[in-house]
Amino acid sequence: MKTKDRILDTALTLFNQQGTAAVSTNHIADAAGISPGNLYYHYKNKEEIIGALFERLFAAWAVGFDLPTDQMPTLADVERLVRENFRIVHQYAFIHRELVALLRSDSALHDRFIAVRARGLDGFREIVGALEMSGVLKPLAAPDEVAQLANLCWLISEFWVSSLEVSGQTVDDDGMQRGVDLMLYALKPYLNG
Amino acid sequence: MKTKDRILDTALTLFNQQGTAAVSTNHIADAAGISPGNLYYHYKNKEEIIGALFERLFAAWAVGFDLPTDQMPTLADVERLVRENFRIVHQYAFIHRELVALLRSDSALHDRFIAVRARGLDGFREIVGALEMSGVLKPLAAPDEVAQLANLCWLISEFWVSSLEVSGQTVDDDGMQRGVDLMLYALKPYLNG
């Protein structure tokens, strides 16, 4: 399983640099130092390569998103979570740059993505709920306030990197920190103490 | 200038349906009921067509974003603004679906977009500032609070439609209303009265 993985590594680099449209299977094979035929031995087509990279992304999310279950989450945990997400999103930059378009052209992938995303958003809601329970957040009046607050944080965590790119800013530690700051600002009115 | 515009109308429809990668100049010409050669008489290439559609988007923004200058803006104005933006973003859906990728492959367009976007964000900051002045919002402690609050609203207004699409929800009045609600929720802690 060496070549198969190297194809993915190479494809990820090229996709991130030039976008999926500009990168052909020939380019990938060439950059990976193998023949076009060999690439097609390992993957049916470009779509399957993209799908495999999505699976890598999902795996990275699964690793990055597990919180200690034996203790209540803190605000620092949320911060770490969002920062980690920015890092992953940036690592698979091409996916988020072309996300809506990619999902529209592969409905099976779209279904899979929706499921993974829903789990992530659920997790976020649980964390916000736990923060309220543990007193980090003030008691929220309406029950759907938890959901709204989670939605807000989620939107930032999902699109902040895109926002940086669209506005011509570099996606570095500093830019990511501003995203974290914005999320903390959104939470501030609800913080205790 | 009849054909030239019909090419744009057709291209917009096809791009929104299938994405820029899947739509060739031949497809556009065919759907517009003209020959490929004729299309190239009016536009140098596909990139120029995409650029022209961006200009249409900018024009729509310019029209949709002017507020009455003779009186202070109200919260309802902001609501209207965001809702109008959702409508425009959805009308030029393909642009926001592929935004980062499109801008990366055309640096002149990127510069232009950044300038237009910066003006829009500035306008948003002014409105938030005016809301504070007129007492709709409570006095904000730090001077950069205005900017943070504007950033937050801007992020929602820019990416809410994408968020709907990514999560598999339809982009209809109801979905857009939930985006407006989220923005109002973000503003709520700072509202007077």
Added chain:
DNA sequence: GTCTATATCGCGATAGAC
């Protein structure tokens, strides 16, 4: 598993008649 060779296709773009 990996290569070379090749078939097929359609895209982008231009030339030249009308």
Added chain:
DNA sequence: GTCTATCGCGATATAGAC
């Protein structure tokens, strides 16, 4: 302004040898 015809290219994908 609009058409038809066409060239050149590169992309996807497969066949078959090693």
